[in-house]
Amino acid sequence: xxxxxxxxxxxxxxxxxxxxxxxxxxxxxxxxxxxxxxxxxxxxxxxxxxxxxxxxxxxxxxxxxxxxxxxxxxxxxxxxxxxxxxxxxxxxxxxxxxxxxxxxxxxxxxxxxxxxxxxxxxxxxxxxxxxxxxxxxxxxxxxxxxxxxxxxxxxxxxxxxxxxxxxxxxxxxxxxxxxxxxxxxxxxxxxxxxxxxxxxxxxxxxxx
Amino acid sequence: xxxxxxxxxxxxxxxxxxxxxxxxxxxxxxxxxxxxxxxxxxxxxxxxxxxxxxxxxxxxxxxxxxxxxxxxxxxxxxxxxxxxxxxxxxxxxxxxxxxxxxxxxxxxxxxxxxxxxxxxxxxxxxxxxxxxxxxxxxxxxxxxxxxxxxxxxxxxxxxxxxxxxxxxxxxxxxxxxxxxxxxxxxxxxxxxxxxxxxxxxxxxxxxxxxx
Numbered sequence: 289x290x291x292x293x294x295x296x297x298x299x300x301x302x303x304x305x306x307x308x309x310x311x312x313x314x315x316x317x318x319x320x321x322x323x324x325x326x327x328x329x330x331x332x333x334x335x336x337x338x339x340x341x342x343x344x345x346x347x348x349x350x351x352x353x354x355x356x357x358x359x360x361x362x363x364x365x366x367x368x369x370x371x372x373x374x375x376x377x378x379x380x381x382x383x384x385x386x387x388x389x390x391x392x393x394x395x396x397x398x399x400x401x402x403x404x405x406x407x408x409x410x411x412x413x414x415x416x417x418x419x420x421x422x423x424x425x426x427x428x429x430x431x432x433x434x435x436x437x438x439x440x441x442x443x444x445x446x447x448x449x450x451x452x453x454x455x456x457x458x459x460x461x462x463x464x465x466x467x468x469x470x471x472x473x474x475x476x477x478x479x480x481x482x483x484x485x486x487x488x489x490x491x492x493x494x495x496x
Numbered sequence: 497x498x499x500x501x502x503x504x505x506x507x508x509x510x511x512x513x514x515x516x517x518x519x520x521x522x523x524x525x526x527x528x529x530x531x532x533x534x535x536x537x538x539x540x541x542x543x544x545x546x547x548x549x550x551x552x553x554x555x556x557x558x559x560x561x562x563x564x565x566x567x568x569x570x571x572x573x574x575x576x577x578x579x580x581x582x583x584x585x586x587x588x589x590x591x592x593x594x595x596x597x598x599x600x601x602x603x604x605x606x607x608x609x610x611x612x613x614x615x616x617x618x619x620x621x622x623x624x625x626x627x628x629x630x631x632x633x634x635x636x637x638x639x640x641x642x643x644x645x646x647x648x649x650x651x652x653x654x655x656x657x658x659x660x661x662x663x664x665x666x667x668x669x670x671x672x673x674x675x676x677x678x679x680x681x682x683x684x685x686x687x688x689x690x691x692x693x694x695x696x697x698x699x700x701x702x703x704x705x706x707x
Contacts, residue, residue, distance in 0.1 A: 336557045340583050342598070351585070351598050357556055365556050371563070371585050372577075373552040373679070373687030374659050393658060494582040 309456050311440045312429055315422035324417050325430060325441065327450060329467065329475045331414040333358040337474065339491035341368065346486045352376060354491055356412060364412045381408050407480050407489065410434075410455050410465060416441065427451075437462070460484075519646060522638040530638065530645055531629055533672040538627040544569045546624065546694040550579075555684035567691075569621055574705045577620065588707040589617045595707035602707065615656055623665060623677045624691065634663075643669055 330337055341354040355367040362382040369375050378390040386405050416432040416439065423429065428443045434455065442452040449472060455463040461483045468477040480489040522530065545568040552561040565579040565586075578586035588595040594605040607614075615633075622628035629636060633656075634649040649663040666676035673696075677689040 334558065336559065336561075338561055349601075349603060351596075353552070353561065355554065355557065355561070359556060367554060369552065371579060371587075373550060373561075375681055375685065492583075 309438075309458060309460050311438075311454050311456050311461060312422040312431070315424045315427075315429060318421045318423045320418060320421050322418060322430075324415065325432070327414050327416070327441075328473055329414075329469065329478075330356055330364065330412045331358060332473075333360075335474070337493075339478070339493050341492075342490040344486075344488045344490075356408075358412075364408075366408050366412070377404075379405065379408065381405060381412060383409065383413070403482075403485070403487065406455075407463065410439070410453065410463060411478065411480065413439075519639040519641055522640050522645070526640065527638045530640075530667075530672075534626045534629070534667065537672045538625040540697070541569075541625050542571050542697050543700040544625060544694065544696050545698065545700065546691045548692070549690045551688045551690070553684075553686050553688065560688075567624060568700055568704050569624065570700045570702075570705070573617060573621070574702075575617060575621060576705055576707075586707055588705050589620075590705050597707045615653065619656075619663075623663065624674055626665065626667060626672070626674045628663070628665065640669075644675070645669060 335357070337356040339354040341352050343350040343352075352371060353369045353373075355365075355369070357365050359365045359380070364381050366377075366379045366381055367375060368377045375390055376392050376395060378388070380387040380389060386409075388401065391401065413434075416430070418430045418432055420431040421429065422431070426445055428445060428448075430441045430443075432439045432441070436457075438456050438458075440454040440456065441450060442454070443449060444451045449469060450467055452467070453465040454461050455465070464479075464481045464483065466479040466481070467475045469475040474493065476493045478489075478491040480487075480491075482488065545566065547564070547566055549562065549564040552563075554561075563579050563583075564581045565577070567578070568574075568576040573589065575589040576586060577588075578584075584597075584599050586597045592607055594607055596603045596605070619628070628634070628647075628649060633653060634651055636650075637648045639646040639648070645667040647665045647667070649665070651657045651660060651663075660679050661682060662680040664676075664678040664680070665674050666678070667673065668675045673694060675691055677691070678686055679689075680686045
């Protein structure tokens, strides 16, 4: 009986450590200092967000121009073109819906489209309802529910700037989004790094 | 009130006439003369270098995306297309290879006998030199206005058609060279490339085409 108890307690310990991911491991849980949050990087409907994009996918490199614009309250238009200007894909994305306006036949794969839509949705999302708050010496972290996943928003402590968003399941990190922003209004540089597949998207804002 | 209507009508009429005046269809005879003059000029081209400004127009954006750089061509098929602003990115077509230099990061694509890239290469060179009058590849229509001739090419090739719906080349009437290339993707979205400071047949080093 004692042995059984020991085994089951070990099992519980193992299982519970599996079920919480490591995103905010070693962080202290804090009381909420806000219940919602706005990320402004793609939220101004008057701004054309134009970035040079480098995509590395399983060792292959693809470059081009990434364009995003908020076209109404809920929806962003997202276009990816080559440097020469021809369109590779053209999406309309909202939190719960998306529409493919155009995609090059060679790229028209369901898995690719779903992956990119998840990435872009994460990138373009502006409103978060905060459920928990954590802290350590360097960062303040806010967590928000994202359907059946979680988003963790990392703010560097000295500057209070959003530096990273982690998109994670209960068990592990799926996507890391890194931001560099000088003015907190838009991000000059963004990296979308996948943890489970070899996909990395780098975006560098360019002033025309 | 009535005067307003009359004024409006006059204005509409004037603008209608104006737009008609802008692009008139060429006659058969004019087409023949025009094609001949372009052929003479493009035949003479051994090397060509030009600056360009590219305007990417997407209808939902508030302004066009502007990039600019330099293009160099040397007979028979060496081609450099180089963006300098706002980023540095260049692409060289050379010996069946595409060499890419993206902000110092280099890569090469072996296109071998890829028909599509052969076509794209021919298309770029043809667009800039004006030598694109291949009836097998395109349905072509010819227009003119006061200072310019405009030709519209609709690709016949199904693969090419996926990338480009229509190409419009604008020629300066005075010297029969291309001043603008417009690549249409749909009625609303296009890429417009304006060529300027064009120099023909100056010495161009092979070294220009290392990337």
